Amino acid sequence: MTRVYLVGAGPGDPDLLTVKAARLLASADVILYDRLVSMEILALARPGAELVYVGKEDGCAQETQRRIFAELAMNALRGRTVVRLKGGDPMVFGRGAEEWAYLSRLGVAVEVVPGISSAVAVPALASIPLTARGVARSFAVTTGHAKDGEAQDWRAFREVDTLVILMGVKHRANIAATLMGHGRPPGEPCAFIENGSTPRERVVLATLADVAAGAVEVASPAIWVCGRVVALRAQLLAGAPPTALLELPLPSVTERTLSVAAGPGEPAPCAPALVFPSRKH
Numbered sequence: 001m002t003r004v005y006l007v008g009a010g011p012g013d014p015d016l017l018t019v020k021a022a023r024l025l026a027s028a029d030v031i032l033y034d035r036l037v038s039m040e041i042l043a044l045a046r047p048g049a050e051l052v053y054v055g056k057e058d059g060c061a062q063e064t065q066r067r068i069f070a071e072l073a074m075n076a077l078r079g080r081t082v083v084r085l086k087g088g089d090p091m092v093f094g095r096g097a098e099e100w101a102y103l104s105r106l107g108v109a110v111e112v113v114p115g116i117s118s119a120v121a122v123p124a125l126a127s128i129p130l131t132a133r134g135v136a137r138s139f140a141v142t143t144g145h146a147k148d149g150e151a152q153d154w155r156a157f158r159e160v161d162t163l164v165i166l167m168g169v170k171h172r173a174n175i176a177a178t179l180m181g182h183g184r185p186p187g188e189p190c191a192f193i194e195n196g197s198t199p200r201e202r203v204v205l206a207t208l209a210d211v212a213a214g215a216v217e218v219a220s221p222a223i224w225v226c227g228r229v230v231a232l233r234a235q236l237l238a239g240a241p242p243t244a245l246l247e248l249p250l251p252s253v254t255e256r257t258l259s260v261a262a263g264p265g266e267p268a269p270c271a272p273a274l275v276f277p278s279r280k281h
């Protein structure tokens with residue numbers, strides 16, 4: 001049966017592709033790929049596979065989406081194995097659900113292959129934990145680029161500890177001012193991470209007030225992280241233990257602790273974790 005694979009390519013670094021995604025790239029007849037998919041990842045395609053660029057440029061997103069639907073339908077109905085390759089995860093601001101619904105209506109089977117979303121991976125790679133004990137217990141991911149005429153309800157995010165904003169570069173000053181208007185502190189630390197996971201990665205640090213004042217130079221694609229966790233970055237990078245993270249009295253690691261942990265016949269230092277069988281495919 002004809003099948004379209006909606007595949008996540010991760011944030012850019014080919015090493016962050018899933019094994020399943022790499023396997024599908026190596027066998028697909030046609031790969032429809034987005035703007036943020038790197039050349040190194042496309043190089044994993046089967047020799048002879050057709051690579052079709054369907055990235056959206058500013059101002060013609062709707063037209064491109066119509067073309068994507070047409071390419072998906074044409075290739076699937078011809079019985080070809082189609083990989084629809086999207087940056088990050090296909091179901092996180094990737095219009096994966098719309099393409100799935102469209103293909104289902106045509107009777108084409110769809111399989112989703114999740115990818116590592118830039119929303120969580122890019123901050124982690126930039127040494128910013130989205131949650132940290134004693135610092136942040138919640139995070140939310142949203143877009144700074146709402147559909148025309150659709151106002152974003154920024155009030156909903158005032159209580160979230162860590163706010164992650166995708167596609168927020170263009171309207172950053174307005175968004176920051178609105179967030180402050182809803183009660184987020186002007187001195188709240190922010191980080192913009194451009195081109196995360198690639199050799200062009202760049203991290204820009206600022207306060208929310210700096211962003212609102214238009215004082216922050218940043219280019220797309222970037223992830224914007226807003227919250228106290230951003231301040232942990234410098235401490236983690238400096239190797240200085242962030243005090244909030246080290247409240248537990250941790251044992252110092254000595255040769256004795258290591259040999260107890262590894263010694264044959266010794267009781268386990270703590271109860272073993274539950275092990276679930278992996279899902280069969």
Ligand SMILES: C[S@@+](CC[C@H](N)C(=O)[O-])C[C@H]1O[C@@H](n2cnc3c(N)ncnc32)[C@H](O)[C@@H]1O
Nearest residue numbers: 088089092094117118166167195196221222223
């Ligand atoms: C249309 S959304 C797609 C998100 C994607 N599906 C995901 O899960 O990562 C595109 C936005 O994701 C963010 N983004 C994706 N890859 C990125 C990267 N490598 N570095 C920084 N931001 C990235 C940017 O905010 C960009 O404008």
